[in-house]
Amino acid sequence: MSDPRSPQTELRLEGLLQDVATLREFVEQQGRRDEIQQRAFDQLYSELKQYKEDFVYQAEKPLLLDLLLFYDSLRWFQDSLLKQQINPEVVADSFQYLIDEFLELLYRRDVLALDSRPSYDRETQKAIKTVPAASPAEDNRVHQVVKRGFTRGGRVLRPEEVVVAKFNGAGTGDDRQGRE
Numbered sequence: 564m565s566d567p568r569s570p571q572t573e574l575r576l577e578g579l580l581q582d583v584a585t586l587r588e589f590v591e592q593q594g595r596r597d598e599i600q601q602r603a604f605d606q607l608y609s610e611l612k613q614y615k616e617d618f619v620y621q622a623e624k625p626l627l628l629d630l631l632l633f634y635d636s637l638r639w640f641q642d643s644l645l646k647q648q649i650n651p652e653v654v655a656d657s658f659q660y661l662i663d664e665f666l667e668l669l670y671r672r673d674v675l676a677l678d679s680r681p682s683y684d685r686e687t688q689k690a691i692k693t694v695p696a697a698s699p700a701e702d703n704r705v706h707q708v709v710k711r712g713f714t715r716g717g718r719v720l721r722p723e724e725v726v727v728a729k730f731n732g733a734g735t736g737d738d739r740q741g742r743e
Contacts, residue, residue, distance in 0.1 A: 629668045636664055669713070677712035677723050681705055687712055689722040696728035704728045 640657055643649050649657065666676065677687050683703045691709060696702050705725045712723030 626672065629671065633661075633665060633668055636661055672715070674713050674715045674720060677714055677719070679705065679708055679711075679723060683725065683727045687719055687722055688725050690727045691724045692726045693729045694726055696730040699730050699732075701728045702730035 640661060643657070644654070669675070680688065681704060683690060683705060688705070694706050696704065704727070706728045707726040708723060709726060710721075710724040713720045
Protein backbone atom coordinates (compact mmCIF):
# COMPACT_ATOMS: atom_id res chain seq x y z
CA MET A 564 0.00 0.00 0.00
CA SER A 565 1.17 3.40 -0.75
CA ASP A 566 1.27 6.22 1.69
CA PRO A 567 -1.82 8.45 1.31
CA ARG A 568 0.38 11.50 1.75
CA SER A 569 3.09 10.57 -0.67
CA PRO A 570 4.03 13.12 -3.30
CA GLN A 571 2.91 10.75 -6.03
CA THR A 572 -0.56 10.36 -4.50
CA GLU A 573 -0.85 14.11 -3.98
CA LEU A 574 0.05 14.65 -7.64
CA ARG A 575 -2.63 12.18 -8.66
CA LEU A 576 -5.17 13.86 -6.41
CA GLU A 577 -4.23 17.27 -7.76
CA GLY A 578 -4.58 15.92 -11.31
CA LEU A 579 -7.97 14.45 -10.45
CA LEU A 580 -9.09 17.74 -8.92
CA GLN A 581 -8.00 19.58 -12.08
CA ASP A 582 -9.89 17.02 -14.20
CA VAL A 583 -12.98 17.47 -12.04
CA ALA A 584 -12.66 21.27 -12.28
CA THR A 585 -12.25 20.98 -16.06
CA LEU A 586 -15.31 18.71 -16.29
CA ARG A 587 -17.30 21.07 -14.05
CA GLU A 588 -16.33 24.02 -16.25
CA PHE A 589 -17.26 22.01 -19.37
CA VAL A 590 -20.67 21.08 -17.89
CA GLU A 591 -21.32 24.70 -16.92
CA GLN A 592 -20.34 25.91 -20.41
CA GLN A 593 -22.59 23.27 -21.95
CA GLY A 594 -25.44 24.43 -19.69
CA ARG A 595 -24.90 28.04 -20.77
CA ARG A 596 -24.82 26.94 -24.44
CA ASP A 597 -28.06 25.01 -23.94
CA GLU A 598 -29.71 28.06 -22.36
CA ILE A 599 -28.53 30.28 -25.21
CA GLN A 600 -29.67 27.72 -27.75
CA GLN A 601 -33.07 27.38 -26.06
CA ARG A 602 -33.53 31.17 -26.06
CA ALA A 603 -32.56 31.26 -29.76
CA PHE A 604 -35.07 28.51 -30.58
CA ASP A 605 -37.78 30.24 -28.55
CA GLN A 606 -37.10 33.49 -30.44
CA LEU A 607 -37.08 31.65 -33.77
CA TYR A 608 -40.38 29.88 -33.03
CA SER A 609 -41.91 33.17 -31.94
CA GLU A 610 -40.82 34.85 -35.17
CA LEU A 611 -42.05 31.92 -37.27
CA LYS A 612 -45.41 32.06 -35.50
CA GLN A 613 -45.65 35.78 -36.26
CA TYR A 614 -44.70 35.23 -39.92
CA LYS A 615 -47.30 32.47 -40.19
CA GLU A 616 -50.02 34.65 -38.67
CA ASP A 617 -49.06 37.53 -40.98
CA PHE A 618 -49.00 35.20 -43.99
CA VAL A 619 -52.44 33.78 -43.18
CA TYR A 620 -53.81 37.28 -42.57
CA GLN A 621 -52.41 38.56 -45.86
CA ALA A 622 -53.72 35.47 -47.71
CA GLU A 623 -57.22 35.81 -46.23
CA LYS A 624 -57.49 39.59 -46.39
CA PRO A 625 -58.63 39.92 -50.06
CA LEU A 626 -61.33 37.29 -49.57
CA LEU A 627 -62.51 38.88 -46.35
CA LEU A 628 -62.68 42.32 -47.97
CA ASP A 629 -64.76 40.85 -50.82
CA LEU A 630 -67.07 39.23 -48.28
CA LEU A 631 -67.45 42.56 -46.47
CA LEU A 632 -68.46 44.24 -49.74
CA PHE A 633 -71.02 41.49 -50.27
CA TYR A 634 -72.23 42.01 -46.69
CA ASP A 635 -72.73 45.71 -47.49
CA SER A 636 -74.85 44.76 -50.51
CA LEU A 637 -76.95 42.39 -48.43
CA ARG A 638 -77.52 45.09 -45.82
CA TRP A 639 -78.58 47.56 -48.53
CA PHE A 640 -81.00 44.97 -49.90
CA GLN A 641 -82.41 44.26 -46.44
CA ASP A 642 -82.84 47.97 -45.67
CA SER A 643 -84.63 48.50 -49.00
CA LEU A 644 -87.02 45.64 -48.24
CA LEU A 645 -87.72 46.89 -44.72
CA LYS A 646 -88.45 50.40 -45.98
CA GLN A 647 -90.56 48.93 -48.80
CA GLN A 648 -88.86 51.24 -51.25
CA ILE A 649 -88.76 48.74 -54.08
CA ASN A 650 -91.45 47.00 -56.06
CA PRO A 651 -91.49 43.21 -56.75
CA GLU A 652 -89.76 43.52 -60.14
CA VAL A 653 -86.95 45.55 -58.61
CA VAL A 654 -86.71 43.00 -55.76
CA ALA A 655 -86.19 40.21 -58.27
CA ASP A 656 -83.60 42.23 -60.21
CA SER A 657 -81.81 43.25 -57.00
CA PHE A 658 -81.74 39.69 -55.75
CA GLN A 659 -80.32 38.52 -59.08
CA TYR A 660 -77.70 41.26 -58.75
CA LEU A 661 -76.71 39.83 -55.34
CA ILE A 662 -76.38 36.34 -56.81
CA ASP A 663 -74.28 37.67 -59.69
CA GLU A 664 -72.11 39.65 -57.26
CA PHE A 665 -71.54 36.53 -55.17
CA LEU A 666 -70.64 34.47 -58.26
CA GLU A 667 -68.16 37.21 -59.20
CA LEU A 668 -66.63 36.96 -55.73
CA LEU A 669 -66.22 33.20 -56.26
CA TYR A 670 -64.84 33.76 -59.76
CA ARG A 671 -62.09 35.99 -58.35
CA ARG A 672 -61.08 32.98 -56.24
CA ASP A 673 -61.04 30.69 -59.29
CA VAL A 674 -64.31 29.03 -58.22
CA LEU A 675 -66.56 28.45 -61.22
CA ALA A 676 -70.06 27.05 -61.52
CA LEU A 677 -70.23 23.70 -63.29
CA ASP A 678 -72.11 23.55 -66.54
CA SER A 679 -75.11 21.27 -66.09
CA ARG A 680 -75.11 18.15 -68.22
CA PRO A 681 -78.26 16.55 -69.57
CA SER A 682 -77.01 13.02 -68.79
CA TYR A 683 -75.79 11.90 -65.39
CA ASP A 684 -72.00 12.21 -64.98
CA ARG A 685 -70.47 10.57 -61.88
CA GLU A 686 -67.38 12.80 -62.10
CA THR A 687 -69.24 16.09 -61.67
CA GLN A 688 -72.68 15.14 -60.35
CA LYS A 689 -74.10 13.41 -57.29
CA ALA A 690 -77.45 11.67 -57.65
CA ILE A 691 -79.51 12.32 -54.54
CA LYS A 692 -82.76 10.84 -55.83
CA THR A 693 -84.13 8.88 -58.76
CA VAL A 694 -87.45 9.19 -60.54
CA PRO A 695 -89.01 6.79 -63.04
CA ALA A 696 -88.10 7.20 -66.70
CA ALA A 697 -90.81 6.61 -69.28
CA SER A 698 -88.46 5.12 -71.88
CA PRO A 699 -84.94 3.69 -72.19
CA ALA A 700 -83.90 6.92 -73.98
CA GLU A 701 -84.60 8.86 -70.78
CA ASP A 702 -82.52 6.50 -68.60
CA ASN A 703 -79.74 8.35 -66.72
CA ARG A 704 -81.06 11.75 -67.82
CA VAL A 705 -80.90 14.58 -65.31
CA HIS A 706 -84.48 15.29 -64.31
CA GLN A 707 -83.73 18.18 -61.94
CA VAL A 708 -80.71 20.07 -60.58
CA VAL A 709 -81.12 20.43 -56.81
CA LYS A 710 -77.81 22.18 -56.01
CA ARG A 711 -75.39 23.72 -58.44
CA GLY A 712 -71.87 22.29 -58.53
CA PHE A 713 -68.59 24.23 -58.50
CA THR A 714 -64.99 23.70 -59.52
CA ARG A 715 -61.78 25.32 -58.37
CA GLY A 716 -58.62 25.13 -60.39
CA GLY A 717 -60.23 22.63 -62.75
CA ARG A 718 -61.10 20.22 -59.91
CA VAL A 719 -64.59 19.56 -58.59
CA LEU A 720 -65.04 21.49 -55.36
CA ARG A 721 -68.68 20.50 -54.89
CA PRO A 722 -70.49 18.12 -57.24
CA GLU A 723 -73.82 19.16 -58.69
CA GLU A 724 -76.66 17.46 -56.78
CA VAL A 725 -79.24 16.07 -59.21
CA VAL A 726 -82.35 13.96 -59.54
CA VAL A 727 -81.79 11.25 -62.17
CA ALA A 728 -84.38 9.44 -64.28
CA LYS A 729 -84.03 5.62 -64.21
CA PHE A 730 -85.74 3.18 -66.56
CA ASN A 731 -86.55 -0.13 -64.88
CA GLY A 732 -87.41 -2.07 -68.01
CA ALA A 733 -91.02 -2.77 -67.02
CA GLY A 734 -92.30 0.45 -68.51
CA THR A 735 -93.50 2.01 -65.26
CA GLY A 736 -90.26 3.26 -63.81
CA ASP A 737 -88.92 3.00 -60.31
CA ASP A 738 -89.53 5.67 -57.68
CA ARG A 739 -86.83 4.80 -55.18
CA GLN A 740 -85.18 7.28 -52.88
CA GLY A 741 -81.54 6.42 -53.06
CA ARG A 742 -78.08 7.58 -53.82
CA GLU A 743 -76.43 6.66 -57.07
